Amino acid sequence: MVRKFDYLVIGSGIAGMSFALKVAEKGRSVALICKAGLQEANTYFAQGGIASVTNLKVDNFDKHIEDTMIAGDWISDRKAVEKVVHEAPAQIQELIKWGVHFDKNENNEFDLHKEGGHSEFRILHHKDNTGAEIQDSLIKAVRQQPNITVFTNFYAVEIITQHHLGIIVTRYTPGIKCFGAYVLNETTGEVDTFLSRVTVMATGGCEAVYRHTTNPLVATGDGIAMVYRAKGAVKDMEFIQFHPTALYHPGDRPSFLITEAMRGYGAVLRTLDGKEFMQKYDPRLSLAPRDIVARAIDNEMKQRGEDHVYLDVTHKDPEETKRHFPNIYKKCLSLGIDITKDYIPVAPAAHYLCGGIKVDLDGQSSIRRLYAIGECSCTGLHGGNRLASNSLIEAVVYADAAAKHSLGIIDRYDFNEDIPEWNDEGTISNEERILITQSMKEVNQIMEAYVGIVRSNLRLTRAWNRLDILYEETERLFKRCKATRELCELRNMINVGYLITRQAMERKESRGLHYTIDYPHPKA
DSSP states (O other): OEEEEEEEEEOOSHHHHHHHHHHHTTTOOEEEEESSOTTOSGGGGOOSOEEOOOOTTTOOHHHHHHHHHHHTTTOSOHHHHHHHHHHHHHHHHHHHHTTOOOOBOTTSSBOOBOOTTOSSOOEEOSTTOHHHHHHHHHHHHHHTOTTEEEEETEEEEEEEOGGGGTOOOOTTOTTOBOOEEEEEETTTTEEEEEEEEEEEEOOOOOGGGSSSBSSOTTOSOHHHHHHHHTTOOEEOTTOEEEEEEEEOOTTOSSOOBOOTHHHHHTOEEEOTTSOBOGGGTOTTGGGSOHHHHHHHHHHHHHHHTOSOEEEEOTTSOHHHHHHHOHHHHHHHHHTTOOTTTSOEEEEEEEEEESOEEEOOTTOBOSSBTEEEOGGGEEOSSSTTSOOTTOHHHHHHHHHHHHHHHHHHHGGGOOOOTTOOOOOOTTOBOOOOHHHHHHHHHHHHHHHHHHSSSSBOHHHHHHHHHHHHHHHHHHHHHHHHBOOOHHHHHHHHHHHHHHHHHHHHHHOOSOBTTBOBTTSOOTTO
16 A cells, blocks of 8 residues: 655654644644554653753753763763754744643742752753653644544554665765655554655653663564664763662563662662772762762672662652652552652663764655654764653654755655555465564663673674674564564564674773773773
8 A cells, every 4th residue: 555645754652743733733744653552652750851951040051051062971972962952942832832741839939850960950851750641642633633643552663765776875975865765564464665855753761672671562673773774873872871769570662761860869879788888989979970870789789799789768758758749659559669769779771772873963764755764763962871851852853854854945845656566476474473472582682781780892793693683684584474563573673783882892981871891991
């Protein structure tokens, strides 16, 4: 089946939905592709909040810019940082217009939180489930917008470029163009052709390549892998942020996130014998940036031979703790942990990708007619490490930029009627599901063991060699079998694991989230 839309938006988190709303309001037809349901996005699971300068009595743009540059280890793109920080307040108002509610205090002012790396209280939130509030509000707005057609349980397999017209395309081919995507309809099992004037990648992160992750398991790096295979530019994949405080409960996947806002609220990290330890690593103690805290916890766990540390909030007022963190309180209580009386067991888990599809200030990728926004993109904002709560605001700022830019040029583009439909002639249904599930586990094990918080040349080389074997096996399977979501996800996970490993090998220094014992940081 061939479908045509002005815009094809692949991904339904805050980036994809806010972009879709902005262009649909201008009368454009939009196909919004969701590999699962509308709620199954990283946005939904974001607890802490969204960063924006709103209290001008004590805060200002320069402070937010400086905090972002420091957290990024001074390799953030300053133009991108300035863009996001300056445009953040306007996009907060846009979210409010779409029905998002942020908590306010008794003076009807935003009840602002402070998180690691921030010099001021500037985190807007909705209790401890800000992402769910944003996602639900945007879902409601999308469903009320007649120009948006939502396709749930549709899985993008490949973007369409000149390659599919029989033209040889390399990474050095100038003017690669995107004409849409081949998308698997999981209900019919058929791969449909979606043609578009403009395609937008908003597929989120890739942290499901790791065994321990706070992300929903749909975060398999699909958009990044598709763009890489289409010869698009991908950057800074070595910078994987591990959240320091995921709830330690063996067997849970994904891991439940204990928001950084809890440390901003006053929670203290302790070893299993109850002793504080962050004073050994950073003067900011438990409020140091995430890369420092994650490495500190990792080091304590390895030195002591323990599987986790504790987060202690028992010294705070119990009722205030319950009011601020109702979902965390409820989750922990279900496991027999009363956070007002008991320490919370925590350990680091893969949480956020700072790199991705390289884009400019308008969200344009290196492939024409293709934009990338949200976590799958690399805007340069995060540099070597994301400042807490900068991701949601980056997504809406760049969605706005991409919408404005693309609306100005979309009428230059038409549909390419010469695109062939997906060809699966001669393929068979894959009866060996065990091959896929076992390979996925192997990817998780490889990435966890060799491309984690602390790396070395030897570990990275071993990961590279193991992934290469899995790549060859999976490509043979993909050519022989009909496309399924599981097979495509495995293929993408291997591609992304390779990119993280390769770009980690290419960075001959410890910087930000990339720490290697072969090139230790001068301060270490």
